Amino acid sequence: MELGYLNPGGLELLRLSCPQCPDLDLETLLHKARRRGLPNELLPFVHHDGQHYCFDLGTPEPEHGVVFWHPDGEAGMDTWQDFEQWVEFCWLPLARA
Numbered sequence: 001m002e003l004g005y006l007n008p009g010g011l012e013l014l015r016l017s018c019p020q021c022p023d024l025d026l027e028t029l030l031h032k033a034r035r036r037g038l039p040n041e042l043l044p045f046v047h048h049d050g051q052h053y054c055f056d057l058g059t060p061e062p063e064h065g066v067v068f069w070h071p072d073g074e075a076g077m078d079t080w081q082d083f084e085q086w087v088e089f090c091w092l093p094l095a096r097a
Contacts, residue, residue: 011046011053011091023047036071044069053086 014026022028029047030038038044044052052069056079059065063082070077080086 011048011094014045014047033069033071038069038071042067042069053090055083 012024015024016026018025041058042054044054046053054067054069056065056067066080066086068078
């Protein structure tokens with residue numbers, strides 16, 4: 001199984017180049033999200049019901065924080081220190097449900 005096709009808890013990782021699957025294509029979704037107000041410092045990696053889980057490139061490296069971005073501008077309501085914490089507290093519990 002390829003990593004890009006893991007789907008625990010119904011959340012699928014975006015793909016770098018997938019024109020045949022526009023719902024998961026990073027370039028397509030990033031363009032749409034930027035038009036809807038996604039700040040430049042946020043980089044989505046999961047699209048969920050019109051909202052995005054994003055890396056916050058404005059946080060310190062090497063592990064950028066994760067933010068659940070809402071298109072109505074409510075970014076930052078749900079945040080995680082890094083990707084590992086997001087997997088532990090958000091993605092894995094959905095997979096176990």
